[in-house]
Amino acid sequence: VTLARDGWEILRNRSIDVADPWAFVHGLIGARPEMVEVQPIRPRPDGRSFASTTGFTPLHTDSQDYRGVSPALQIMVCKRAAASGGETRLVDGRALIDAIANRDPQLHTALVTTPRRHRFYFGDVISPTMSDKAGHRRVITHSPLAPADPVGESFAHELSSAPTIELPVATGEILLVDNHRMLHGRNAFLDDQREFVRLLAWIHPRERMSTSESRLAVVLELLTGTPPARLAAREGISEAELYAWRTRALTAAGSALELRE
């Protein structure tokens, strides 16, 4: 089972220390990510989103946007598995949409052309169910919340009978999921011990990032905990230059966030 062939992969006997998330992702994929986001996945008494409850989670993609596209890779680091339940469920969304092309061409056309409003906790995403985005091909978007549009309802119906992979991820294992291709969900569990760390990684589709894109990724690493000495050495620049990049990036970000009428 490999990520490129199957859309998912489980890694065992590797470090699950994610204190340095950018280096962790770099080590897994063999390349520098464009952006990394980290979130603990564990039930909380005041939990609202599916990530912070113990309930069944319907199939969906993680579609937080960064520069026009959702994260290419979801990395689920299992700190502690549930005593029972909590298995991950996966469906190959691209394979499902290809299968729909044969038996329901009209629905297939709607899935790849009709923009839908996908409601997420982090905000709405307006997009066809599968489309090309920011240089990435055939990116799936689907919210865990019940759809309110006819195309979404039809797709949810297709998902309910799609071939589903059910994976019990054990403590110490790492599940990699191609988040542009696969939908994921989770079975309910009873105990409150289950704990994952979820890393979302954006991976630049082109061979090389532009100079400004590359510098922005370095600044993001600096801001999210990668030691400056290590970054400066890797980039072949002085720490003074690294801090100048940070200042320029944050000055521009500050301007972009000014209140507008």
Ligand SMILES: [Fe+2]
């Ligand atoms: Fe998710």
